[in-house]
Amino acid sequence: xxxxxxxxxxxxxxxxxxxxxxxxxxxxxxxxxxxxxxxxxxxxxxxxxxxxxxxxxxxxxxxxxxxxxxxxxxxxxxxxxxxxxxxxxxxxxxxxxxxxxxxxxxxxxxxxxxxxxxxxxxxxxxxxxxxxxxxxxxxxxxxxxxxxxxxxxxxxxxxxxxxxxxxxxxxxxxxxxxxxxxxxxxxxxxxxxxxxxxxxxxxxxxxxxxxxxxxxxxxxxxxxxxxxxxxxxxxxxxxxxxxxxxxxxxxxxxxxxxxxxxxxxxxxxxxxxx
Amino acid sequence: xxxxxxxxxxxxxxxxxxxxxxxxxxxxxxxxxxxxxxxxxxxxxxxxxxxxxxxxxxxxxxxxxxxxxxxxxxxxxxxxxxxxxxxxxxxxxxxxxxxxxxxxxxxxxxxxxxxxxxxxxxxxxxxxxxxxxxxxxxxxxxxxxxxxxxxxxxxxxxxxxxxxxxxxxxxxxxxxxxxxxxxxxxxxxxxxxxxxxxxxxxxxxxxxxxxxxxxxxxxxxxxxxxxxxxxxxxxxxxxxxxxxxxxxxxxxxxxxxxxxxxxxxxxxxx
Amino acid sequence: xxxxxxxxxxxxxxxxxxxxxxxxxxxxxxxxxxxxxxxxxxxxxxxxxxxxxxxxxxxxxxxxxxxxxxxxxxxxxxxxxxxxxxxxxxxxxxxxxxxxxxxxxxxxxxxxxxxxxxxxxxxxxxxxxxxxxxxxxxxxxxxxxxxxxxxxxxxxxxxxxxxxxxxxxxxxxxxxxxxxxxxxxxxxxxxxxxxxxxxxxxxxxxxxxxxxxxxxxxxxxxxxxxxxxxxxxxxxxxxxxxxxxxxxxxxxxxxxxxxxxxxxxxxxxxxxxxxxxxxxxxxxxxxxxxxxxxxxx
Numbered sequence: 001x002x003x004x005x006x007x008x009x010x011x012x013x014x015x016x017x018x019x020x021x022x023x024x025x026x027x028x029x030x031x032x033x034x035x036x037x038x039x040x041x042x043x044x045x046x047x048x049x050x051x052x053x054x055x056x057x058x059x060x061x062x063x064x065x066x067x068x069x070x071x072x073x074x075x076x077x078x079x080x081x082x083x084x085x086x087x088x089x090x091x092x093x094x095x096x097x098x099x100x101x102x103x104x105x106x107x108x109x110x111x112x113x114x115x116x117x118x119x120x121x122x123x124x125x126x127x128x129x130x131x132x133x134x135x136x137x138x139x140x141x142x143x144x145x146x147x148x149x150x151x152x153x154x155x156x157x158x159x160x161x162x163x164x165x166x167x168x169x170x171x172x173x174x175x176x177x178x179x180x181x182x183x184x185x186x187x188x189x190x191x192x193x194x195x196x197x198x199x200x201x202x203x204x205x206x207x208x209x210x211x212x213x214x215x216x217x218x219x220x221x222x223x224x225x226x227x228x229x230x231x232x233x234x235x236x237x238x239x240x241x242x243x244x245x246x247x248x249x250x251x252x253x254x255x256x257x258x259x260x261x262x263x264x265x266x267x268x269x270x271x272x273x274x
Numbered sequence: 275x276x277x278x279x280x281x282x283x284x285x286x287x288x289x290x291x292x293x294x295x296x297x298x299x300x301x302x303x304x305x306x307x308x309x310x311x312x313x314x315x316x317x318x319x320x321x322x323x324x325x326x327x328x329x330x331x332x333x334x335x336x337x338x339x340x341x342x343x344x345x346x347x348x349x350x351x352x353x354x355x356x357x358x359x360x361x362x363x364x365x366x367x368x369x370x371x372x373x374x375x376x377x378x379x380x381x382x383x384x385x386x387x388x389x390x391x392x393x394x395x396x397x398x399x400x401x402x403x404x405x406x407x408x409x410x411x412x413x414x415x416x417x418x419x420x421x422x423x424x425x426x427x428x429x430x431x432x433x434x435x436x437x438x439x440x441x442x443x444x445x446x447x448x449x450x451x452x453x454x455x456x457x458x459x460x461x462x463x464x465x466x467x468x469x470x471x472x473x474x475x476x477x478x479x480x481x482x483x484x485x486x487x488x489x490x491x492x493x494x495x496x497x498x499x500x501x502x503x504x505x506x507x508x509x510x511x512x513x514x515x516x517x518x519x520x521x522x523x524x525x526x527x528x529x530x531x532x533x534x535x536x537x538x539x540x541x542x543x544x
Numbered sequence: 545x546x547x548x549x550x551x552x553x554x555x556x557x558x559x560x561x562x563x564x565x566x567x568x569x570x571x572x573x574x575x576x577x578x579x580x581x582x583x584x585x586x587x588x589x590x591x592x593x594x595x596x597x598x599x600x601x602x603x604x605x606x607x608x609x610x611x612x613x614x615x616x617x618x619x620x621x622x623x624x625x626x627x628x629x630x631x632x633x634x635x636x637x638x639x640x641x642x643x644x645x646x647x648x649x650x651x652x653x654x655x656x657x658x659x660x661x662x663x664x665x666x667x668x669x670x671x672x673x674x675x676x677x678x679x680x681x682x683x684x685x686x687x688x689x690x691x692x693x694x695x696x697x698x699x700x701x702x703x704x705x706x707x708x709x710x711x712x713x714x715x716x717x718x719x720x721x722x723x724x725x726x727x728x729x730x731x732x733x734x735x736x737x738x739x740x741x742x743x744x745x746x747x748x749x750x751x752x753x754x755x756x757x758x759x760x761x762x763x764x765x766x767x768x769x770x771x772x773x774x775x776x777x778x779x780x781x782x783x784x785x786x787x788x789x790x791x792x793x794x795x796x797x798x799x800x801x802x803x804x805x806x807x808x809x810x811x812x813x814x815x816x817x818x819x820x821x822x823x824x825x826x827x828x829x830x831x832x833x834x835x836x837x838x839x840x841x
Binding site (some may be wrong): 038040066139140150164166167169170196197198200235236237240241243244247248250252254261264265268271272 | 586589593704705706731732733735736737739751761762763801802803806807809813814815817819827828830831834835837838
């Protein structure tokens with residue numbers, strides 16, 4: 001079943017920035033899709049069109065085969081959770097567990113079940129120890145994990161990460177990537193991850209590149225991420241490992257494209273030995 | 275920001291800290307009512323004694339309280355002096371033109387000073403021993419009956435909760451922006467009041483813009499978390515009343531009783 | 545201007561239950577001409593440290609008339625002695641430009657021109673003439689890579705994120721500082737924007753400010769760009785080394801929970817397999833070393 005589908009969706013802000021132009025994209029249930037693109041390519045707009053935070057000027061959005069309309073947006077919002085970019089602007093309460101409770105409270109979950117949901121969400125993001133902590137005392141990565149837990153506690157079937165790692169340090173970024181993978185495993189959610197870190201996109205089943213509001217390329221991350229000319233065109237960069245492999249090859253060392261440090265090591269050793 | 279001690283809360287463990295916030299809020303309300311109704315020094319004395327005991331139980335250094343009083347010292351001395359020289363009375367000690375110092379004036383000023391000081395001490399005791407979060411929870415709980423007349427108690431307390439949540443963030447942002455403009459040569463700490471206010475314009479505008487952005491992002495995040503999706507809202511936390519709370523409440527009741535007695539029978543033979 | 549720091553300690557909210565020691569006994573020096581990197585975790589004291597460099601955080605001794613006995617802190621930026629009250633902190637701030645994290649948040653004026661002119665006006669001893677001002681602003685906007693004529697009257701808030709950051713940087717360098725300090729200059733930008741900002745810093749380093757100091761979490765960025773790097777952990781400086789030597793001590797960095805640049809990771813993995821590369825951990829340096837090694841075998 002298709003979890004999320006955009007059909008001929010167009011959207012324009014008054015000043016034409018961040019617009020989305022006739023996008024067709026579908027995400028299968030359980031799939032993990034990464035959306036890449038430079039800042040202002042329209043990828044964040046795409047996220048907001050999925051649950052009625054923004055409404056398409058043209059075209060239609062389907063969530064589990066239901067057409068998104070003003071009438072059912074409240075229902076659909078329970079199915080589509082979005083984690084945003086800024087770890088400092090997503091929480092409403094000062095204490096971790098109170099903040100996670102906000103979503104379940106809004107949809108009227110009874111207290112007993114709420115407790116259980118909060119427990120599981122805290123566990124999924126590995127923040128059990130911080131249940132009663134003040135949010136303002138946490139690091140960026142921890143705050144963002146609380147934001148993820150706040151969404152998980154609503155038990156959505158699709159989770160959208162809208163550049164949720166962009167404002168974090170490397171440790172925070174890794175933590176959030178781990179949490180994304182773990183939520184897939186634990187809750188079986190479909191994931192749409194918007195990012196401009198090439199390394200993060202490698203973990204996805206499929207990568208989509210957005211450029212100037214359109215879908216410019218789509219395919220297996222490893223296929224997409226090694227086309228230097230194409231990436232250049234969309235103002236994206238090759239992953240550093242691929243860049244090094246290319247340079248080595250240009251210098252006469254016969255290595256294949258590598259996507260991780262381990263792969264690169266293997267390729268270099270193989271080239272030395274042959 | 276590391277420089278901001280959040281609110282006034284003083285984090286130690288004590289009997290007073292552990293009390294239900296509602297009990298403490300009620301205590302404050304009753305206490306204020308009593309000190310403003312009281313007409314006798316004895317009543318104020320009882321109030322002061324109760325407050326002193328509560329303060330000792332709170333394990334907060336007395337210097338903290340002195341500092342709170344120092345904050346309103348000017349106001350207290352100002353009103354006391356005015357009353358001292360203008361208050362009409364019969365036993366005149368000193369007079370000059372229309373100014374006079376009378377026995378009644380001295381007593382009244384003294385009464386006023388004690389009232390104001392007690393007021394400040396008692397409110398400080400509440401804010402020192404109760405986290406802002408517990409305070410909002412308490413206020414929401416106390417106001418809950420108002421939902422019967424369709425008063426939006428939850429919306430009101432959500433606003434308070436969000437405000438509390440964003441105080442540390444905004445003060446951090448304000449600090450960073452102030453530093454950024456200072457690094458660009460803004461004269462925030464020099465010159466007279468007018469030039470200082472002028473120098474703050476670049477800070478205020480930048481802070482306003484970033485707060486608007488935060489508010490917009492928060493709005494999106496709240497909507498994405500189904501705010502307003504369902505008419506039926508549940509509540510995760512419920513405050514619980516324990517034996518300490520009952521005990522504290524009895525003390526308050528005793529306080530009211532003695533103060534009321536003093537008011538009704540001013541000549542009550544203690 | 546040379547920066548010399550010895551025994552620098554800083555406690556936030558001293559004598560209160562919120563007291564936290566941000567720096568304890570930090571000593572290091574930054575030479576003129578350095579492209580200096582400062583790395584360490586959030587909360588390791590990096591930001592507190594750099595805010596001392598232009599007197600945004602003042603030493604207690606510079607606020608009182610007399611030095612306390614036994615206070616052996618040294619904090620010197622060129623001729624400026626920051627431990628003393630008499631120091632002209634405004635003149636210091638003109639010499640040490642500081643770009644905060646997400647500096648676009650500091651923009652406030654109606655036009656790009658006015659925002660960039662702000663620091664120039666503030667630091668000028670007498671009111672600058674229109675011509676001087678225009679010249680300085682034009683130069684600053686041009687050097688950060690923006691088209692002066694088309695942006696000068698634009699509102700900074702109508703620009704893209706990357707352009708706003710450039711305007712913010714122009715608004716600092718317009719005062720011609722000798723030392724430029726930047727906290728996470730590339731944070732939040734896409735890969736292309738990151739590269740452009742780092743290129744800009746090199747341009748500035750070679751033609752505008754003698755010394756550049758960056759605080760960064762991105763080890764690849766540090767390995768690629770810095771001449772020397774200080775590692776902060778728990779308010780102390782662990783070491784100050786050029787990247788070439790620093791990333792050779794990978795075990796120590798990992799023990800403090802710090803990352804390694806990709807090049808160092810691969811070098812380590814190769815070493816485990818018995819292949820040792822002698823490289824400076826820049827991307828090109830690594831490629832060169834790997835190729836040279838390939839020719840040997």
